[in-house]
Amino acid sequence: MPIQTFAKLIKKEEIIKDVFKFSVEANEIVKTAKPGNFIEIRVNDQTEPFLRRPISIYNINKEAEILEFIFQIKGNGTNLLSKKQIGDKIDILGPLGNGTFKFEKYNNIAIIGGGIGIFPLYELAKEAKAQGKKVNTYLGFRNKDLVMLEKEFKEISDKLVITTDDGSYAEKGFAIDYLKKDMEKENTATEETNAKETQAEDEQKFKYSTCICACGPLPMLKAVQKYAIENNINCQISLEEKMGCGLGVCLGCAVKKASSPKDNPEYFHVCKGRPVFNAKDVEI
Amino acid sequence: MNTKINFAGIEMKNPVTVASGTFGYGREYSNFFDLGKLGAVITKGTSLKPKSGNKPPRVCETASGMLNSIGLQNPGVEYFAQNDLPFLRKFDTKIIVNACGSTIDEYVELCKILNTLDIDGVELNLSCPNVKAGCMAFGSSYEGVKTVTKEVKKVLDKPLIVKLTPNVSDIASIAKGAEDGGADAVSLINTLLAMKIDIYKRKPVLANNTGGLSGPAIKPVAVRMVYQVSQAVKIPIMGLGGIMTGEDAIELMLAGAKVVSIGAGNFADPYTSIKVIEGIEEYMKKCNVENIEDIVGKVEMN
Numbered sequence: 205m206p207i208q209t210f211a212k213l214i215k216k217e218e219i220i221k222d223v224f225k226f227s228v229e230a231n232e233i234v235k236t237a238k239p240g241n242f243i244e245i246r247v248n249d250q251t252e253p254f255l256r257r258p259i260s261i262y263n264i265n266k267e268a269e270i271l272e273f274i275f276q277i278k279g280n281g282t283n284l285l286s287k288k289q290i291g292d293k294i295d296i297l298g299p300l301g302n303g304t305f306k307f308e309k310y311n312n313i314a315i316i317g318g319g320i321g322i323f324p325l326y327e328l329a330k331e332a333k334a335q336g337k338k339v340n341t342y343l344g345f346r347n348k349d350l351v352m353l354e355k356e357f358k359e360i361s362d363k364l365v366i367t368t369d370d371g372s373y374a375e376k377g378f379a380i381d382y383l384k385k386d387m388e389k390e391n392t393a394t395e396e397t398n399a400k401e402t403q404a405e406d407e408q409k410f411k412y413s414t415c416i417c418a419c420g421p422l423p424m425l426k427a428v429q430k431y432a433i434e435n436n437i438n439c440q441i442s443l444e445e446k447m448g449c450g451l452g453v454c455l456g457c458a459v460k461k462a463s464s465p466k467d468n469p470e471y472f473h474v475c476k477g478r479p480v481f482n483a484k485d486v487e488i
Numbered sequence: 489m490n491t492k493i494n495f496a497g498i499e500m501k502n503p504v505t506v507a508s509g510t511f512g513y514g515r516e517y518s519n520f521f522d523l524g525k526l527g528a529v530i531t532k533g534t535s536l537k538p539k540s541g542n543k544p545p546r547v548c549e550t551a552s553g554m555l556n557s558i559g560l561q562n563p564g565v566e567y568f569a570q571n572d573l574p575f576l577r578k579f580d581t582k583i584i585v586n587a588c589g590s591t592i593d594e595y596v597e598l599c600k601i602l603n604t605l606d607i608d609g610v611e612l613n614l615s616c617p618n619v620k621a622g623c624m625a626f627g628s629s630y631e632g633v634k635t636v637t638k639e640v641k642k643v644l645d646k647p648l649i650v651k652l653t654p655n656v657s658d659i660a661s662i663a664k665g666a667e668d669g670g671a672d673a674v675s676l677i678n679t680l681l682a683m684k685i686d687i688y689k690r691k692p693v694l695a696n697n698t699g700g701l702s703g704p705a706i707k708p709v710a711v712r713m714v715y716q717v718s719q720a721v722k723i724p725i726m727g728l729g730g731i732m733t734g735e736d737a738i739e740l741m742l743a744g745a746k747v748v749s750i751g752a753g754n755f756a757d758p759y760t761s762i763k764v765i766e767g768i769e770e771y772m773k774k775c776n777v778e779n780i781e782d783i784v785g786k787v788e789m790n
Binding site: 205206207208246251252253254255256295297445446447448449450451452453454455456457458459460464468469470471476 | 509516520540541542543544545546547548549551556558693703732752754755756757758759
């Protein structure tokens with residue numbers, strides 16, 4: 205159940221240029237938040253900027269009752285947010301979204317993210333690791349200046365692959381290519397056991413015993429979605445869309461249902477149902 | 489101090505309602521406060537059959553406001569009657585259903601069904617700018633408004649409020665169309681037709697190209713139009729457009745609105761409507777207003 209709270213900013217860090225990590229005291233949100241949930245922040249009590257900013261949750265620290273989120277300065281709203289000082293109270297609505305990452309039935313989780321889309325994947329990786337899953341993480345960035353959270357993801361991943369489009373840091377190329385390679389390797393090794401494991405899966409048998417969880421720029425998500433559907437892999441993608449309320453009221457953040465016809469499309473909504481969708485359910 | 493008000497036969501505990509399309513059918517906001525605190529809930533625009541709405545992007549932010557082009561996505565009146573109405577009825581508030589259609593027949597058929605439901609009133613949507621047929625097409629002329637209102641009134645015994653579009657050259661004559669058609673009240677303003685361009689893509693931000701502007705940016709337009717309509721018709725007015733505070737609500741009431749409605753402000757802060765109710769009470773105390781009704785239309789023009 206979402207609540208509105210004024211959460212105290214206790215730590216603030218610019219992790220790379222124009223990208224800020226905020227830690228806030230938000231015990232009521234932390235209590236119920238799950239991997240894949242997001243929050244909406246009102247940056248001031250004026251009429252400008254008018255709407256809240258949807259921001260994904262990076263880390264849920266239940267023991268310390270601290271919520272962490274990371275955002276990039278994109279415009280006026282996030283710029284104002286970045287100016288908040290330690291001790292300031294931040295107007296937060298959350299946790300929002302009902303469709304969180306579902307990976308319980310899988311022993312292997314492949315996490316793929318790109319750029320500023322990697323933030324919600326940290327809590328997911330952490331939670332999966334805590335449940336004893338094998339976590340392989342693939343993070344893609346444009347160049348070395350934009351690489352972030354390598355140490356953090358390394359600590360909670362069995363394997364971490366960092367890629368840069370231009371090869372200026374770590375592996376050159378796209379994260380999905382490294383994911384594919386590992387999936388193929390793993391497939392030959394686990395084909396026999398996986399038929400049993402995945403039988404009960406959502407009325408559908410998936411070929412692999414690994415489930416993919418993805419968040420990142422649209423071209424990456426499209427490539428991951430295509431690969432997963434073609435190879436019958438359970439794949440969950442976290443989407444974003446322009447949002448009004450964040451609560452499922454305004455019906456602004458629509459995403460087309462894959463099953464609905466072009467001339468009479470039907471829609472899901474990113475805020476209420478999700479933001480995490482099964483890749484086969486949506487047309488992006 | 490008395491905040492009770494009788495609006496077109498609907499007894500409200502206070503003059504604050506929530507506007508169609510900004511409150512769904514109440515469920516989401518009921519997590520934040522008791523809906524019984526509101527004078528009335530006006531539902532999401534509801535049609536005879538379910539509507540899936542427009543292509544995304546459907547919303548974007550603008551200076552002190554936002555654009556929307558949702559396209560009246562709704563589950564249809566049958567679903568509303570079975571699922572949402574029983575839920576809303578649990579709260580001690582009035583229920584007004586915003587009714588939309590693309591033909592006169594559709595409006596009439598819908599209102600025949602609404603007439604049988606346990607609701608307190610109907611708001612006729614003649615003002616949505618985001619659908620191809622109906623709505624604003626009827627709402628843009630005196631004759632159009634009068635005709636639909638008259639036909640609907642024949643099948644509806646409940647109070648009928650006609651919601652007007654500001655996208656017209658003479659709002660007073662449009663309101664007169666509603667009054668002459670037999671409406672019990674008018675509500676105004678719906679959103680202003682607008683457009684935002686992504687200058688890097690050189691394309692409109694909304695998939696539908698245009699959308700309706702709402703939020704504090706449109707409040708002065710609402711104040712002017714409510715005043716003009718108040719001078720042209722005798723039926724009561726529900727005023728809306730950019731209300732965020734009690735002061736905003738009072739301003740519209742002084743201009744001539746008997747009750748007000750909170751729209752896009754709900755998105756910025758789920759408690760906006762509650763804060764408006766509190767703000768109105770503060771104003772009443774501060775300015776020694778015993779009955780809220782006493783301030784309606786009390787602006788003194790220069």
